[in-house]
Amino acid sequence: MIELELKHAALLREAQSRALPGIDTMRLCFQILALASTIDRACAQRLAPHGLSESKFVLLFLLRSEPNGLPPHELAHRAGVTRATITGLLDGLERDGLVTRNPDSVDRRKLIIALTEAGKVLAGDLFEEHTRWIASLFQDLDAPARQTLSTLLQRAWPEDAA
Amino acid sequence: MIELELKHAALLREAQSRALPGIDTMRLCFQILALASTIDRACAQRLAPHGLSESKFVLLFLLRSEPNGLPPHELAHRAGVTRATITGLLDGLERDGLVTRNPDSVDRRKLIIALTEAGKVLAGDLFEEHTRWIASLFQDLDAPARQTLSTLLQRAWPEDAA
């Protein structure tokens, strides 16, 4: 059971006291935000004991299935962050001995990022564990309920809202 | 229509190729995360022209209905961040002339944060606009669909997942 965050509850109260329209869509929005940030927090908490953030875990995962490694800009694209952010994440992963930066033999602008042995082990262990955990979320919902929820989420976002 | 983030799509593909159980709950989880971060990004984008982050907006809003102001620790509690974070946000808001830090007349440890005139104007304008925007999200869903979605979200979170 997800509680709305205090700030959102306050916003909702104020809107309600002014009898503004769309109170229930606001509540819905805040419910989704609260659920997502609960998931994010739980995820971060699970990864912290391994010295990883969610982003670092994603990098390990992305590299896990690439024996030849990947250049930073490709990691940035696949992870959904900028190249500048990747630099910092790699600094940490390299410091912790999980990845190596190697020069590319043909394009001297590029680096090839690859997992170290320690990185491979950690990535392998965590993938299993993490996947099981994610799959365990929403286990209270049966298949039809999940299907309904998924469909509603698909329909939820208006095209022009961004 | 919300697309899964690349990183989540990759995770999903990998889980699928291994025929791991719970693929659809994973997809559901990633759908919610994608939707929430889309909302967060859109929100940030709407507030940026006013020189505000989402957190700063919340502070202005919280102070808007408190003519006597609030101390920082109370803002921290209501906004859902630590006192240390509030210090930084107030630094920015004070620099931009939106709030003032005043000493508390009875408890000399405390400060009283209050909106300036400019802060009141901005908070008033933005509250209307922002509320309308949030209420406009999910307008593609009719009332019964919103009700169903809300109920499913309520049921979604297992108690022991954190």
Added chain:
DNA sequence: CCCTTATAGTACGGCGCCATACTAAAATCC
């Protein structure tokens, strides 16, 4: 072949967030 443009990685500065640790002041407890 040079000149321009695009790409790759990074440095730098800024924001938001936290944990930790510090100082001042209040509250509590003998």
Added chain:
DNA sequence: GGATTTTAGTATGGCGCCGTACTATAAGGG
């Protein structure tokens, strides 16, 4: 009433993220 504990605000340092700007290299156009 003096010592201890709690509370308030902040400083510091770290992480993750971004935009911007820089250097080196590659690719393309005349």
